[in-house]
Amino acid sequence: MATMTDQGGRPSGGDQPVTAPLLSIDGLRTMVSTRRESFDVVRGLSLDIYPNEVLCLVGESGCGKSITALSIMRLLPTPPVRVRGGTIRFRGEDLLRLSAKRMRSIRADSISMIFQDPLTSLDPVFTVGDVIVEVIRAHRDVTKEEGRRLAGDALTKVGLPDPLAQLDSYPHQLSGGMRQRVMIAMALVLDPDILIADEPTTALDVTVQAQILDQLVTEQRERNMSMLLITHDLAVVAAVADRVAVMYAGEIVEQAPVDELFEDPRHPYTQGLLRALPKVSTTRRRLDPIPGLVPSLQMMPPGCAFAPRCPHALDRCWTEQPELAADPDGRVFRCFNPQPFAG
Amino acid sequence: MKRVLARTVYMVVVLVLSSIAVFYAIRLSGGDAVAARVPASASAEEREAVREQLGLNDPFHEQYFDYMGRLFTGDLGNSLTNNAQIGKLITEHGKNSLILGAAAFALVFGVGIPLGMLASLRRNSWWDGGIMTFSVAGMAVPNFWLALLAVWLFASVLGWLPSAGCCGPKQLVLPAVVLAMEGMALTVRMTRSAMLENLNQDFVRTLRSGGLSESKVIGRHVFRNALVPIVSLAGLRIGQIVGYALVVETIFGWPGLGQVLVNAVLRRDYPVAQFFSLVLITIVLLSNWLADVGYTVVNPRLRRG
Numbered sequence: 100m101a102t103m104t105d106q107g108g109r110p111s112g113g114d115q116p117v118t119a120p121l122l123s124i125d126g127l128r129t130m131v132s133t134r135r136e137s138f139d140v141v142r143g144l145s146l147d148i149y150p151n152e153v154l155c156l157v158g159e160s161g162c163g164k165s166i167t168a169l170s171i172m173r174l175l176p177t178p179p180v181r182v183r184g185g186t187i188r189f190r191g192e193d194l195l196r197l198s199a200k201r202m203r204s205i206r207a208d209s210i211s212m213i214f215q216d217p218l219t220s221l222d223p224v225f226t227v228g229d230v231i232v233e234v235i236r237a238h239r240d241v242t243k244e245e246g247r248r249l250a251g252d253a254l255t256k257v258g259l260p261d262p263l264a265q266l267d268s269y270p271h272q273l274s275g276g277m278r279q280r281v282m283i284a285m286a287l288v289l290d291p292d293i294l295i296a297d298e299p300t301t302a303l304d305v306t307v308q309a310q311i312l313d314q315l316v317t318e319q320r321e322r323n324m325s326m327l328l329i330t331h332d333l334a335v336v337a338a339v340a341d342r343v344a345v346m347y348a349g350e351i352v353e354q355a356p357v358d359e360l361f362e363d364p365r366h367p368y369t370q371g372l373l374r375a376l377p378k379v380s381t382t383r384r385r386l387d388p389i390p391g392l393v394p395s396l397q398m399m400p401p402g403c404a405f406a407p408r409c410p411h412a413l414d415r416c417w418t419e420q421p422e423l424a425a426d427p428d429g430r431v432f433r434c435f436n437p438q439p440f441a442g
Numbered sequence: 443m444k445r446v447l448a449r450t451v452y453m454v455v456v457l458v459l460s461s462i463a464v465f466y467a468i469r470l471s472g473g474d475a476v477a478a479r480v481p482a483s484a485s486a487e488e489r490e491a492v493r494e495q496l497g498l499n500d501p502f503h504e505q506y507f508d509y510m511g512r513l514f515t516g517d518l519g520n521s522l523t524n525n526a527q528i529g530k531l532i533t534e535h536g537k538n539s540l541i542l543g544a545a546a547f548a549l550v551f552g553v554g555i556p557l558g559m560l561a562s563l564r565r566n567s568w569w570d571g572g573i574m575t576f577s578v579a580g581m582a583v584p585n586f587w588l589a590l591l592a593v594w595l596f597a598s599v600l601g602w603l604p605s606a607g608c609c610g611p612k613q614l615v616l617p618a619v620v621l622a623m624e625g626m627a628l629t630v631r632m633t634r635s636a637m638l639e640n641l642n643q644d645f646v647r648t649l650r651s652g653g654l655s656e657s658k659v660i661g662r663h664v665f666r667n668a669l670v671p672i673v674s675l676a677g678l679r680i681g682q683i684v685g686y687a688l689v690v691e692t693i694f695g696w697p698g699l700g701q702v703l704v705n706a707v708l709r710r711d712y713p714v715a716q717f718f719s720l721v722l723i724t725i726v727l728l729s730n731w732l733a734d735v736g737y738t739v740v741n742p743r744l745r746r747g
Contacts, residue, residue: 172651174647174650174651199656203653203654205653205657206650206651206652206653207651207652207653208653211651212651213646214644214647214651216644219644219645220644220645220647220648221643221645221648222648222649222663222667222672222700222742223645223664223667223742224663224667224741224742225663225666226742231651233652233654233658234652234653234654235656236653237652237653238653269742269743271742271743278510282648285648285652286651311712319574338480
């Protein structure tokens with residue numbers, strides 16, 4: 100079992116009891132392999148999700164956030180994407196080694212997922228109620244009427260207007276925000292332990308985004324559920340996260356409680372992300388982007404993945420891969436030459 | 443509802459226009475309707491008298507309104523060649539055509555859809571290759587040629603099935619398969635591509651994330667989505683079957699509506715040709731109308747708004 104220090108940044112306050120992780124990813128390697136080439140998109144990722152927390156996984160597009168989530172759910176588009184190593188332990192079992200049938204019984208019942216685009220994510224030719232009832236009946240031995248009642252309750256709970264009438268609606272009859280509420284209701288109807296939300300607000304209007312985010316956090320608190328929220332939006336992270344894991348080029352580069360991460364980021368990539376945020380209060384006019392581009396996953400540098408863009412890279416950064424480890428302050432990041440953050 | 447109403451009005455308009463077209467076309471096609479009615483030795487005066495009696499000397503539009511008027515009073519008229527009642531011809535031969543058409547229709551969808559699904563689920567396998575080769579061949583070979591090949595192989599060489607006749611199950615096999623072949627091939631292709639397209643949709647992932655079994659996800663959800671384009675073209679398949687029935691019934695000596703129509707046209711038997719054409723046109727229009735309504739049923743996105 101992992102100890103406190105090498106997991107880092109957890110728990111956020113000293114008053115919280117030390118608990119065992121609910122879900123523990125260790126050394127996850129997920130690869131894309133086609134006839135012409137094969138390369139890792141998740142490169143030995145380790146991450147723990149604790150009970151009752153909101154863990155945000157941040158990083159830019161293509162860094163492997165969604166692939167990580169789909170690896171947990173075992174919903175990768177195989178071929179060409181498949182897990183080639185590591186373990187994902189949940190309640191004493193390695194999800195990656197479960198039978199397909201056993202894995203199905205975990206989906207929605209213990210671990211649920213909601214997706215980015217709520218229009219394409221719902222079956223267009225079935226009513227919302229039909230599908231939710233089907234999900235319930237895949238896991239519970241209830242009648243259709245009972246299932247429908249439960250589905251109605253779930254829709255009521257997520258704040259859908261006129262929920263019972265919406266049971267008979269088709270996805271195209273609902274707005275984007277309503278569809279995402281339906282997705283949430285479907286994901287939560289069986290009261291799972293973990294909800295994985297993959298960019299749940301990215302496809303929505305800004306005003307609706309806030310409502311949906313609010314709903315998710317409310318549900319997480321009321322149900323004592325853990326949430327893995329995947330996002331590239333640091334404003335969202337600041338608003339809801341307990342703990343943050345920053346991902347770059349298929350691996351975690353830093354993880355910390357949300358306050359520590361924003362006040363005192365240690366990894367140069369995290370620092371760059373925070374510096375790149377547009378600020379209203381300062382006099383600086385120009386945005387401050389991180390120079391350079393993400394290295395291509397087909398041709399990763401032998402050393403630190405961030406070295407080519409890092410202003411403080413040492414010679415050893417180009418040849419040696421730094422480990423994700425805790426420093427004397429208990430901060431966990433992956434860097435040979437951390438610099439103090441000057442916002 | 444509005445959509446259904448619009449389609450219904452459209453159907454009636456097309457039916458009226460086609461009745462005019464049919465009526466004129468057969469009169470413009472040359473030949474002499476009277477030849478069937480009088481002995482070969484009849485004089486020019488006798489022929490003229492029969493022509494006058496049948497009203498064939500009146501202007502076209504008068505003949506048309508005269509004919510349509512009688513149709514609406516339920517008087518379908520008699521054949522010019524053997525004086526048979528057209529109403530009776532329709533019921534006798536219609537029954538045979540219905541049997542053949544229904545068998546072909548059942549093959550088009552009953553065999554086409556499962557084969558297409560099999561090909562999509564065993565994509566890039568030998569199954570897929572075999573089914574798709576069969577499908578390309580089915581579309582490429584013209585049905586009259588296929589009919590001759592089938593007769594040669596199964597009737598002459600192997601002697602398994604009769605080459606022609608009516609109306610037992612044995613006689614039905616060859617004409618039904620030949621009649622269905624092209625529609626079946628198209629249905630296979632369409633089912634396969636629609637299944638593959640929908641298997642890649644995001645909602646499939648959502649359903650799997652809900653813990654549904656693969657048989658539910660594919661057999662129920664992906665299939666129902668794939669059915670939308672298939673059903674929307676079912677009307678076209680019926681139209682195709684009706685059209686091809688003329689050829690297939692003639693080749694296999696299957697005494698259906700198509701065979702009677704072909705003979706009537708060859709003999710310039712105006713009343714029979716006209717009425718049978720109208721019946722076939724009505725069937726095609728009705729099947730298209732049904733497909734439209736069916737499309738609305740399988741595709742909820744068209745139902746409201």
